[in-house]
Amino acid sequence: DAKTTQPPSMDCAEGRAANLPCNHSTISGNEYVYWYRQIHSQGPQYIIHGLKNNETNEMASLIITEDRKSSTLILPHATLRDTAVYYCIVRVIQGAQKLVFGQGTRLTINP
Amino acid sequence: DAGITQSPRYKITETGRQVTLMCHQTWSHSYMFWYRQDLGHGLRLIYYSAAADITDKGEVPDGYVVSRSKTENFPLTLESATRSQTSVYFCASSGRTENTEAFFGQGTRLTVV
Numbered sequence: 001d002a003k004t005t006q007p008p009s010m011d012c013a014e015g016r017a018a019n020l021p022c023n024h025s026t027i028s029g030n031e032y033v034y035w036y037r038q039i040h041s042q043g044p045q046y047i048i049h050g051l052k053n054n055e056t057n058e059m060a061s062l063i064i065t066e067d068r069k070s071s072t073l074i075l076p077h078a079t080l081r082d083t084a085v086y087y088c089i090v091r092v093i094q095g096a097q098k099l100v101f102g103q104g105t106r107l108t109i110n111p
Numbered sequence: 112d113a114g115i116t117q118s119p120r121y122k123i124t125e126t127g128r129q130v131t132l133m134c135h136q137t138w139s140h141s142y143m144f145w146y147r148q149d150l151g152h153g154l155r156l157i158y159y160s161a162a163a164d165i166t167d168k169g170e171v172p173d174g175y176v177v178s179r180s181k182t183e184n185f186p187l188t189l190e191s192a193t194r195s196q197t198s199v200y201f202c203a204s205s206g207r208t209e210n211t212e213a214f215f216g217q218g219t220r221l222t223v224v
Contacts, residue, residue: 034212043201043215044154087153097161098169099144099203099213101154 004088009106018075020105022088025069032091033064035073037084038104044087047073078109114138117202117216124192124223132187132219134202140214141207143185145169145177147198148218154201160185192223 005023012018024033032051036044048055048062050071055062061074075082087104091097115136124130134143141162146154146169156169158177166177174196176188185204189196199220205213 036213038154041199041218043203043217044213046212046214049212085153097142097205097207098156098159099142099205100156100170101146103153 004090004102006086006088006102006105008103009108011108011110012075012078014080014109014111015077018078018082018107018109020073020075020086020088020107021070022073023070024088024090027068027090029068033062033068033071034089034091034099035060035062036087036089036101037082038087039081039084044101047086049091078107080109080111083107083109115202115204115214115216117200117219120217120219122219122221124221126192126194126223128192130189130192130221132189132200132202132221134185134187134216136183136185136204136214138204138206138214139182140204141182142205142213143179144203144205144213145175145185145187146201146203147171147196148201149198157187157200189221192221194223197221197223 034049035047038044050062064071085104118133144159145157148154155171160166160179163182199218201218202216203213
């Protein structure tokens with residue numbers, strides 16, 4: 001299974017863009033990169049996913065490097081409600097499609 | 112109601128007891144997952160299922176049993192609960208392809224005393 005590496009914690013000022021990096025250097029060519037977040041003790045919430053092109057939705061943007069070995073999740077105008085743990089996941093498709101979480105990045109948005 | 116629901120939300124049980132956590136989804140998703148999350152840590156995959164009657168072990172399967180006789184249900188059983196199984200348990204479901212998101216339940220907080 002492709003593994004991901006994320007910084008354990010990050011801080012960002014309210015109103016600024018939050019850029020969360022993720023390394024997935026062993027990713028296979030047909031594996032997707034997913035981002036989820038978990039606020040307090042709630043169930044994780046889907047944010048965005050992509051294969052090789054950059055993606056944008058109402059919540060965030062996902063930038064995947066050309067070699068696909070890393071990606072960055074961008075929250076364009078962070079608010080206090082974006083304080084959460086953010087997980088970068090590679091969705092494995094060899095055999096059964098496990099969804100395995102790493103330790104994630106604890107993002108704190110400061111007023 | 113559409114969605115994924117877990118029951119109970121809170122459960123206290125004694126060491127050695129058998130306890131079953133329920134998970135029900137209304138989307139007819141092929142995949143279902145069980146995770147545990149210990150205080151201050153990330154989610155660890157216990158078991159997952161690709162379809163009815165197909166289950167497989169995740170990262171931490173010991174002490175747990177699952178079944179999936181119907182697509183919409185994926186119960187998790189602790190055959191003989193131990194204090195180390197005190198945790199928050201999350202169930203999730205997703206469609207068949209790798210290009211679909213997973214939806215999570217609200218969690219079950221289990222305390223083994």
